[in-house]
Amino acid sequence: MSDCFYKAVFFNKLSFDEINCLDHIREEKLFKKGEIISNEGDEIKQFIYMKKGLVKIHKHGLDGRERIISIAKPIDFFGLLTIFSDTQYKYSITAIEESRFCMFDVKAFKETILLNANFAMMLIGRMSQVADGIIKTRFDIGGKNLRGRIAYILMYFANDVYMNNSFELPLSRKEIAELIDMTTENVIRILSEFNKDNIIRLDGKSIEITNVELLRKINLAG
Amino acid sequence: MSDCFYKAVFFNKLSFDEINCLDHIREEKLFKKGEIISNEGDEIKQFIYMKKGLVKIHKHGLDGRERIISIAKPIDFFGLLTIFSDTQYKYSITAIEESRFCMFDVKAFKETILLNANFAMMLIGRMSQVADGIIKTRFDIGGKNLRGRIAYILMYFANDVYMNNSFELPLSRKEIAELIDMTTENVIRILSEFNKDNIIRLDGKSIEITNVELLRKINLAG
DNA sequence: CGCGGCTTTGATGTTCATCAAGTAAAGTGG
DNA sequence: CCACTTTACTTGATGAACATCAAAGCCGCG
Numbered sequence: 001m002s003d004c005f006y007k008a009v010f011f012n013k014l015s016f017d018e019i020n021c022l023d024h025i026r027e028e029k030l031f032k033k034g035e036i037i038s039n040e041g042d043e044i045k046q047f048i049y050m051k052k053g054l055v056k057i058h059k060h061g062l063d064g065r066e067r068i069i070s071i072a073k074p075i076d077f078f079g080l081l082t083i084f085s086d087t088q089y090k091y092s093i094t095a096i097e098e099s100r101f102c103m104f105d106v107k108a109f110k111e112t113i114l115l116n117a118n119f120a121m122m123l124i125g126r127m128s129q130v131a132d133g134i135i136k137t138r139f140d141i142g143g144k145n146l147r148g149r150i151a152y153i154l155m156y157f158a159n160d161v162y163m164n165n166s167f168e169l170p171l172s173r174k175e176i177a178e179l180i181d182m183t184t185e186n187v188i189r190i191l192s193e194f195n196k197d198n199i200i201r202l203d204g205k206s207i208e209i210t211n212v213e214l215l216r217k218i219n220l221a222g
Numbered sequence: 223m224s225d226c227f228y229k230a231v232f233f234n235k236l237s238f239d240e241i242n243c244l245d246h247i248r249e250e251k252l253f254k255k256g257e258i259i260s261n262e263g264d265e266i267k268q269f270i271y272m273k274k275g276l277v278k279i280h281k282h283g284l285d286g287r288e289r290i291i292s293i294a295k296p297i298d299f300f301g302l303l304t305i306f307s308d309t310q311y312k313y314s315i316t317a318i319e320e321s322r323f324c325m326f327d328v329k330a331f332k333e334t335i336l337l338n339a340n341f342a343m344m345l346i347g348r349m350s351q352v353a354d355g356i357i358k359t360r361f362d363i364g365g366k367n368l369r370g371r372i373a374y375i376l377m378y379f380a381n382d383v384y385m386n387n388s389f390e391l392p393l394s395r396k397e398i399a400e401l402i403d404m405t406t407e408n409v410i411r412i413l414s415e416f417n418k419d420n421i422i423r424l425d426g427k428s429i430e431i432t433n434v435e436l437l438r439k440i441n442l443a444g
Numbered sequence: 445c446g447c448g449g450c451t452t453t454g455a456t457g458t459t460c461a462t463c464a465a466g467t468a469a470a471g472t473g474g
Numbered sequence: 475c476c477a478c479t480t481t482a483c484t485t486g487a488t489g490a491a492c493a494t495c496a497a498a499g500c501c502g503c504g
Contacts, residue, residue: 061365062442069361084343085350090358113343120342121306121335124349128307131353136312138360139291142403143283146492173451181364183493188452204451220284368460395483405461410484426483 027103031095033170040092046103050077053099054161054170057091058178068179070134071096071171073161077130083109096170141180148222149180150190151215154200158209165212169205249325253317255392262314268325272299275321276383276392279313280400290401292356293318293393295383299352305331318392363402370444371402372412373437376422380431387434391427 027046031037037048040059051074058068069091070076082090083106113120141149153176158165169176173191177184195202199211199218209215249268253259259270262281273296280290291313292298304312305328335342363371375398380387391398395413399406417424421433421440431437 059361062362063365065365067361067365069357082350082354084347085354090354110343113346114339117336117339117342120339120346121332124335124342124346125306127346127349127353128304131349131357132304132307132312134357135291135353135360138357138364139281139289140284142360142364143285143287143289172449174449184451185453185494186492192452394481396481406483407462407485408460414484 029101029103031099031101033095033097035095037093037095037099037101038089040089042089044083044087044089045106047083047106047109048077048093049102049104050074051100051102053095053101054097055093055099056096056171056175056179057093059091066178067181068175070137071156071161071179076133096175144219144222146182146186146222147190147193147218148220149182150176150187150194151219151222153180154194154207154209155215155219157207165209167207169207251323251325253321253323255317255319257317259315259317259321259323260311262311264311266305266309266311267328269305269328269331270299270315271324271326272296273322273324275317275323276319277315277321278318278393278397278401279315281313288400289403290397292359293378293383293401298355318397366441366444368404368408368444369412369415369440370442371404372398372409372416373441373444375402376416376429376431377437377441379429387431389429391429 031053037055038044050072053074055072055077056068057070057072058066061067113123141152144152157167157169161167161170171179173187174184177187180187191200191202194200194215199209199214201208201210253275259277260266272294275296277294277299278290279292279294280288283289335345363374366374379389379391383389383392393401395409396406399409413422413424416422416437421431421436423430423432
């Protein structure tokens with residue numbers, strides 16, 4: 001296994017950008033919007049590294065209804081290190097934008113760690129960050145009323161995903177509901193309400209946040 | 223060699239030199255019920271290993287109200303590996319039963335990891351498990367109505383903490399409310415209701431689950 | 445072209461938080 | 475050790491927030 005891989009990881013710490021150097025073990029795959037990367041219950045055979053894109057991590061609730069645990073972009077994707085504690089995926093992963101991945105054989109990946117404690121250390125740090133991020137998000141959402149949750153999720157897409165106050169929603173209304181624990185009808189109602197109050201400009205999936213300050217207040221108040 | 227954690231948990235993964243090294247820098251502490259182990263915002267100076275007891279991991283919500291993220295017993299406590307991604311505690315930790323800890327200097331602990339990839343691997347696995355556990359719990363609770371949440375938390379204490387259908391609640395009604403996102407009044411109301419319906423026998427903080435099957439149904443139905 | 449899933453709006457009812465008010469228990473200081 | 479203060483617990487009444495149900499238009503896709 002090429003040492004280029006470790007170099008990339010180790011020196012860049014947060015980025016696997018030079019991962020292309022790894023040829024024999026790695027396999028690159030492209031998933032279109034809506035395509036499933038893995039299914040809850042599937043056996044884990046590969047370590048997956050996301051190079052580009054956006055996915056949803058989701059799972060069936062006890063009542064059968066689908067629910068979304070988290071949205072992940074490349075840098076957030078370390079969290080799925082279930083590979084170290086389980087042999088099956090606990091969650092399903094589905095692309096919500098075109099996404100590119102590198103897949104590595106799990107065994108080889110684990111061996112890599114055993115040969116390089118610095119690399120392991122970096123992994124531990126990233127995992128810890130990602131897990132804390134998810135826990136904090138669920139914590140925050142749990143404490144909000146519905147208007148606050150919608151405000152939160154709009155700000156999340158604007159600030160953390162697209163770095164822009166105008167963006168195309170990558171989720172359907174139904175999926176937003178699954179993500180922030182509410183009903184589709186209320187997602188629609190509150191988005192319309194925000195639109196009417198000129199907090200956002202809404203056109204199908206196109207959203208522009210026009211009153212950032214007010215949205216922030218609603219987020220904090222809820 | 224001390225009876226502290228590595229014997230039980232890490233024995234195979236550490237060399238004698240490393241163990242002795244850690245042993246010299248370890249400090250053992252006892253906390254009584256209600257005593258604070260660490261405060262949100264404090265600088266992290268030590269890696270903490272819980273030998274015995276029960277703690278709550280908690281944090282102030284945006285609205286100022288206190289909320290409990292998780293209850294942890296010794297084996298669950300690895301999750302607090304914020305030490306690898308941050309220099310300050312993100313959460314407060316308070317003993318809810320008398321608890322005993324070993325504290326290690328963080329730097330020495332990290333150096334140990336760098337010298338021992340097996341140890342690192344074990345840590346990664348444990349972290350991943352613990353984080354997944356917390357995420358799953360929040361996920362489950364989020365999908366339940368109030369009766370379902372109370373059922374869930376009663377079953378949690380009976381099955382995962384005390385391994386017995388009779389136990390003393392380690393939390394006040396208010397703290398239960400903080401843990402499962404509801405109001406103190408409703409915690410009381412639903413506990414009383416379960417008592418009247420002979421699902422539990424309630425006397426202050428003493429609880430006995432008398433109708434396990436029905437409680438399970440309420441948990442799943444919610 | 446028609447079916448199924450997504451979106452939207454309105455009407456209705458349930459669940460739950462809030463408010464109020466009182467009792468019990470547990471600290472606290474003289 | 476007792477008076478005092480605070481905190482925990484409890485019950486009922488009220489209203490707000492939210493889910494559910496129903497119906498209809500829309501769009502994409504086979």
